[in-house]
Amino acid sequence: MTAASFRVLAAALGVALLAGTAAPALAQATGKRTPLLIEGKTALHQRVLTRPGAVLAASPGGTGKTVPPMFVFFVYDRKEQGGKSFLEVGADSEGKTAGWVEASDTIPWRHTLVMAFTNPANRERVLFFKDRKGLVDLLNSDRLLVDAEAARQQVASGAVPADSPIISAEPETFIDLQKQFYLLPILEANSTVLKSGFRVRTVRVASVTKEKAEPLAPTPSRRGNPEAELADFRSGVVFLVDATSSMQPYIDRARTAIEQVFQQVEAAKLNDRVRFGMIGYRDDPQKSKGVEYLTRTFADPNSTATKSAFFDSVKGVSASTASTRAFAEDGYAGLEQAIRKIDWKPFGGRYVIWFTDASSREGTSPLASTGLSTAQIRQLALENRIAIYVLHLQTAEGRNDHQTARSQYERLSNFPNVGSLYFPVEAGDAEAFRSQVQRLSELLVNQVKTAQAAAKPDAQPATPADDRMAKAAEDVGKAMRLAYLGEVQGTKAPAMFEAWASDRDFRKPDIASFSVRVLLTKNQISDLQATLRKVVEAGERGQIDPGDFFNQLRSAAAAMGRDPNRIAQGKARNLEETGLMGEYLEGLPYQSRIMSIDPDGWARMGVGEQQAIIDDVKSKVALYQRFHDDVDRWVTLHDKASAGDAVYPVPLDSLP
16 A cells, blocks of 8 residues: 555544644634643643633633533633733634633643542552652651551541641542542652652642532541441342353252352341342354344342242243354353343442353454453443452363463453452362352352441451452452442542642552543544544555554554544544654653553564454444443533533543
8 A cells, every 4th residue: 555545544534633733833824823832742732621610701800600610621821810820711722712710720631631549448548648748758658557547547537737748538438430520630640669669650639529629628537327328238149141051050050059048148138138130141043043042131130039039030041952153152242231231220239140161252253242352341340330250160171261261251350459259160060169159149148248247347257368259259348338338428539629649559559549541521432432443444454554553543542641532633644643642642641551562562563462452442442332322321510511521431441
């Protein structure tokens, strides 16, 4: 393909991401105004994010109308008046201004990356500091853990000394982004090597919520009565059953195990607090004669309150008499049904127990129906606060598939700050499997047996260190309870303007205290999906060579981190060719996977490695469609926002 024809194709695809360096000259020639540039940049414009209560006026300091919080403006001018700083702003970079806002009612928005708290279970709560020095001094202190815990207690009591470097602390329970939406925009980030040798990233963040912020001061803990609130904690457990031809002995034993667990549930009068469901999967009935269904929900936990109701619903669960198309099954189709078709909202504890003797088809397999890879289906589960336990039957027939399945399911079931929830059943021993199903079910039931014990985990008997299943159930259960308490208590992000924090747990530096996300509107995620699909399709048809394909992916990733609106503008082929890749990356505190590879590294990769990345991008395109369709997860920032302006905090790992 010639260079000229490539340029035509790239422009047609719309994969370019920004107007080139000729834009200022063009603006001068046409008389159109352009936003101010970020200092030291040649193509990146200044933008700000509004705080609650910001007022947009026709002139600096004038009266005007209140602007919705978290609204993004481009900055066209700055003026000082009456000892205050004001910004002339516009909704886009096309030259049309909207008015003036006071600078103190905005936050600099140099890129679209924000932080969100991870679940605080199994890690220490984040502390926020007035300045970076105070944070680094504590990180290097020999009394780090003792002093940090003392600071948390001071914040909780509202008795923080005036000279303390601490501003605030993360709440004790998890903040549900759907119910109490907040942003922690990253204003600055530095990598620091501590005296201990650990490398941590210190970040300066701002707190932005939908409501007017409270005064910048330590506030007492607002924790309610966990014992009373956890009395209503309910768990839903859905069994995901591989119902292909080899599974009948295991289906029979699972039925026996569940029946015994149900007897315990009914004896303890927990029927309304622990509900069970069951979903089966086989293969595409249009492609495999005699398999009857791809996926089927036999029992929904919302409608099976009694043992008789459950077992009446699952009578039809049996292994297929017909063979499927390969040893690997379409298990992710069943898992997606469990994630998206079950109403999990009534349940604080959300668990899938999956048993199978085979690996699952990745999204790029021609036999897969979902288009989702292991990483993407896991992300869907995490976004819906669902824990996946996998019981893998290592039968003799599947010995050539064991390693593939293990690798998949260890990654799939990895629960944040807990680890893998993968449990192999050696030799596919049917009785050992029955015992594991029963024990795991009992452990999950025990999570809701006594609200007081759940609210006071220190009062519970210690779990033996070598009992991995019990320890995992305990740790996941704690995370589920903290998420539930955060929801019922309406836990909000701490009130503060700007502060410094460490992105790693003080006690366990390998555990992340925050997840990094990119705030995207429905329109932007649709643009991203369409752009990547076209790039991948062109690459697979051989219309662009591997190097150009890689550069276009890097350009898309860089644009999403800096300015998602640019991805659909189609004004240049890619950032590599415009010479602006370094400008887009400089100062970007976190980067997605594709950005960690440079062009030379890509060129050195083998065909297989490159194809794996292409396959990953294809699976992410499928994931974006799930995000787009997931009505419950989108957040509307204000009453007058259009459907296309709803936002989704997309995890950085889900970007190219």
